[in-house]
Amino acid sequence: MRVMMKKYARWQIGLASLAVAACVTINVYFPAAAVENAADKVISEVTSGGKTAPPPGGTYMPRGEQPLGVSDLPLLALDRVLSALVPAAQAQAEADIDITSPEIKAVTASMKARWPQLVPFFTSGAIGLTKDGRIEMRDQAAVSLPERALARRLIAEDNKDRDTLYLEIAKANNHADWESQIRTIFARRWHESPDGAQPGWYYQNDAGDWVRK
DSSP, rough: HHHHHHHHHHHHHHHHHHHHHHHHHHHOOOOOHHHHHHHHHHHHHHOOOOOOOOOOOOOOOOOOOOOOOOGGHHHHHHHHHHHHHHHHHHHHHHHOOOOOOOOHHHHHHHHHHHHHHHHHHHHHEEEEEETSEEEEEEEHHHHHHHHHHHHHHHHHHHHHHHHHHHHHHHHHHHHHHGOOOOOOOOHHHHSTTTOOOOOOEEEEOTOOOOOEE
């Protein structure tokens, strides 16, 4: 009996260790789908576009039930722990991307106010969306001489706001280390979102080549 109790105690220790490891893994999980959803909301706000539907979330599927013996009890307990932890943690990560901080609201409003001035330059092909989530002068010849100074100023101001936006979203969610991942997702959503780049506008692909949408 004592031998069985010792073995069961070891199983309990192992179970606790696995549960802790699972929690650690969950805590560092990067919620890409939630960031995509947040990016679409911000882009829609900046461009005054319509609402976009959030991407479908994943579903955790527990393992099928089978006849269990005494030796399976610790595994069953672990399965139940993870069944409770994983969906809750994923749902929280998917839902809790904060884009409502005062800093984020301020920079979004600044970009929204500037957007109508940028649209003609996007439409003419003078400027385009870069692969790092910024904008860039693509064809200076498409801009009249009197407007070139304006275009350069708008590009500089918008890039400053974009850099601030990505960093502030990371900071608002207590993960400053997420800034590069957030930037990458925003860069893609700027040209993929229906409220972002319009047909005929230019953006850079992953190789840095200009592509017309």
